[in-house]
Amino acid sequence: MTMRNNEQDSKSNSSVRNIRNSKESSKLHEHSNKDLAKKNAKSKSSKNTSKNTNTRTNKTTSTRANTRTNKITSTATSKRANTRFATKSRSNTNAGAKNRNQNRKQHKKHPIILWMIILFTLFIAIGLLLFAYLYYTTEIPQPYKIAMADKTKVYYSDGKTEIGSFAEQNREIINCSILPKYVSNAIVASENRSFYRDNGIDFKGIGRALIHNVTKRKRWGGSTITQQYAERYYLGETKTYIGKLHEAILALKISQTQDKSTVLCNYMNTIYLGRGAYGIQAASKAYFGVDAKDLTLAQSALLAGIIPAPSSWDPAVGNEEARLRFNRVLKIMEKDGYITPKEREKTKFPKTLNQKSQNIYSGPNGYILHMVREELTKSKAFSKEDLDTGGYRIITTIDKNKQNLMFKVASPSQTMRKILPQGIQVGSISINPKNGSIISIYAGDDYVKKPLNNVTQALYEPGSTMKPFALMGAIQAGMNLNTLFNGDSPIKFDGIKDPVKNFSNISYGNIDMYQATAKSVNTPYMALQQKLGRRVIAQTAVAAGLSPKRVTGENPFTVLGNDNVHVSEIAQAYSTFANKGNRPDLHIVSRVKNSENRDVYSTPITLKQVFSPNNAALASKAMLGTVDHGTATEVKKLGRPMAGKSGTANDQTAVSFIGFAPNVVTVFALWYPDCNGNPQVIPTFRGGFGLSGSSLPVHLFTLYMRNALKDVPVEDFPDAKDNGKIGGPDGTWGLGSQITESADDNTNSSDSKDNKGDKDNKGDSGTKDSKDTKDNN
Incomplete structure (x- = not known):
């Protein structure tokens, strides 16, 4: 009995322990297991009652059966309860874990969002503070220098006709009050419709641009007209966000200190519109060939439409896009009330000019522009930057009509194209000897293709045009020009290896220096050089205007x-003869005006008396014979007093003629360099012109002067008195001392004797071998 009871107790205790475990588990999961705990409690009570009854009434067999039955029942019940509990417990455990994870995630999310809000608020606050600080500390700077740059224009002597311009940027600043209203309206419609209402910046536009730039990673503008103006006029190009912030702040400042009309006008004067044109005025000329004040509505709409991408939307490049932009501008103008529907309907897409070369130095005028620029910078009155950005008006000394005439006569591509051989070089200049002003010039056909200036930079051999400097040296030394010299050919001279010959090896007998000059006879001049000395001749030439670096007197045939020499040098030297011995400094600039049309510079007229007026007049008198009965008789067709000298270089590598009156000096020179610039024999001229300075150069001179002198008054040469001694200062020059009374007779006999020579010269066609002479006429 005791054993059964112990066994029951043991079984009962096992059941109790299971129930207790269930209760303990239920406590951990009280919210989900209350029902299960109640059921287990009832089961326990029922089991205990059954056990007590069986113990008291049943016998040993019955008790064992009952005990086994209870054991099985209790164990099964306990197992089912535990199974249900375990399932629910696992379910509840998973649910609880999930809830805890969700709670943890929510707890984690909340601090991140909170920090994001805090950081964003701080960012906005700092940004506002920074913006406020920058706003109050930012001052409107001086305008960006290049934005203020106005191109300098170069004019002919009339001060009205433009030759060309200098510019770092092709810009012409104008007063916008002269523009039609639709010009500015078209730009506002295209670029910033809210311009007249906004405060200089468009926050919506900036926001859209920022989003686009971040998401698309492509730059997209969100700038107002005021912002673009701030960038171009004050800052230069801005690409960074910091730069854009500075631009926006400056735009706000500008909107509070400058009225809308000022902002819009400055914007129109600085905006780039393609074809190298900055500003509405330069663009009007580049696209339509008109001033901005004469733009039509259609032209204005086209220019306004292409502002964002002028190079790509130029009608010459992107015609379709240009038309779309053109129509867009007109549509907005109509919508905003700037034009009527009828005006929009009538406005058709305009025609534009063909794009031209942007090189300001192209063509023959490029040489003039380069000379102007060089002259002004050398004066120290202007720097290169001044000329590029200062907006000056430079009035040159160049006469437009005579310049056109000079180009027509001198250019191998013009009148003489059928006569001049290919590759021939021509340099010509006409100047006023009284002040050194250049009237006209031919330095080449195109400066861009050949920048070497044929007047101021190219070199050629002047030939017999050097003889008057020996003549002047002799006059100054005290020799009378009636002194007779041996004019035969050939003649051997001391220190000269080969005998010297005259042109065509003609012998003239005894002739004076008047005839030797008129006929350009070599042998008397070589004899004169022997007495005078080469260095004296060189010094006299340098005093007149030639360069001491090249004319040194060392050459035996000086x-x-x-x-x-340069063409410009020989022209200056002969101006000294024409201007009574006063050497003028050549110049091409007359005066300079600023953008307000006030004179700021005038070229100083510099004259230096290097020869006495009488000696200069005496030398000029000798050169009158060249035209009257010498090597340049064609010039007599001009019907006025003209002096001059022809010249042909050794071996006929260059030919030239210099003619002058007291109020004009003109030079024509031709030479034939090889590909390396070295002199070579000039090919035969076509049209019957011989290879000498008395042929084609004289003809070109006459062609030009015939029309160039129409408005130039006739001016006689001054009288001259020859105070020299026959035979020179010591009586040994030429043929020595001669009886003064017979000088006139000798001269007359020379005139008579020279008739044959004159015929030969007029008929010269250059058929003689070039080796026969050291100089031809």
């Missing part, structure tokens, strides 16, 4: 012109 008097025959074997030293190289």
